[in-house]
């Protein structure tokens with residue numbers, strides 16, 4: 334099992350819990366949103382093949398990476414309405430946030 338940590342309160346989340354409970358995505362930027370259950374701060378993740386990064390979102394298509402996690406079995410595909418993710422060959426789709 335692989336985890337992501339909230340940068341604010343350090344609560345740890347299995348990546349599959351984040352994929353299952355995301356608060357939407359920005360497919361064009363490969364970004365996923367997730368609210369930390371403990372501190373309620375928004376965790377923003379930038380997704381790439383084999384890598385998931387917690388970011389500080391500054392402006393459209395402009396962010397700094399706070400922490401990068403290498404997940405060998407992670408992959409993504411973007412379509413206009415969904416960010417599609419695969420982790421350990423299981424498919425997750427996160428709808429675009431309006």
Ligand SMILES: [Zn+2]
Pocket residue numbers: 339340341342343344369370371372373374
């Ligand atoms: Zn937190």
